[in-house]
Amino acid sequence: MVNNPSSIKLRAHHLLCMRGFKGYGYSKDFVNNLRSIIDQLTAHPTTEIEIIDECDAICAHCPHKKNDRCAADKNAWQRIKERDHKVLQALTLGVGTKINMIDLTILIEEKLNTPEVVQDICGNCIWKDICLNQTNSSTIKCFANFFRNLFKE
Numbered sequence: 001m002v003n004n005p006s007s008i009k010l011r012a013h014h015l016l017c018m019r020g021f022k023g024y025g026y027s028k029d030f031v032n033n034l035r036s037i038i039d040q041l042t043a044h045p046t047t048e049i050e051i052i053d054e055c056d057a058i059c060a061h062c063p064h065k066k067n068d069r070c071a072a073d074k075n076a077w078q079r080i081k082e083r084d085h086k087v088l089q090a091l092t093l094g095v096g097t098k099i100n101m102i103d104l105t106i107l108i109e110e111k112l113n114t115p116e117v118v119q120d121i122c123g124n125c126i127w128k129d130i131c132l133n134q135t136n137s138s139t140i141k142c143f144a145n146f147f148r149n150l151f152k153e
């Protein structure tokens with residue numbers, strides 16, 4: 001049974017994490033939570049998403065979250081925030097923007113549609129190669145059911 005939250009907060013770079021998700025993550029709980037969020041948004045793509053640059057519903061089940069901050073390493077809090085800001089800049093959105101998943105997906109596909117753009121944003125993220133393994137030619141395809149299903153409603 002999929003819940004139907006009316007809104008959810010997501011930090012900006014997690015939009016890329018969700019698109020590239022292949023079932024990997026920092027812990028079993030983290031993976032289950034991320035999969036659940038993707039399932040919820042797939043089932044209810046008109047859910048309002050507030051784009052933020054701090055810990056969100058995905059971080060909530062991450063073992064690296066300490067005191068409401070990303071503590072994956074000593075520079076993580078600042079580095080991850082900068083990654084969020086790069087995504088926001090690429091999408092021409094601001095912190096606190098509220099948008100539904102359908103409109104957001106269209107925007108992502110328009111603005112974050114090449115491996116080069118994603119490489120630049122993701123930097124040395126340990127999951128980058130797995131996420132980008134979804135690419136072919138120069139254009140990133142929407143492989144995740146998450147994105148494919150959005151357009152079926």
Ligand code: SF4
Binds near residue numbers: 055056058070072076
């Ligand atoms: S590594 Fe940091 S930014 Fe990523 S989910 Fe965990 S707490 Fe959040």
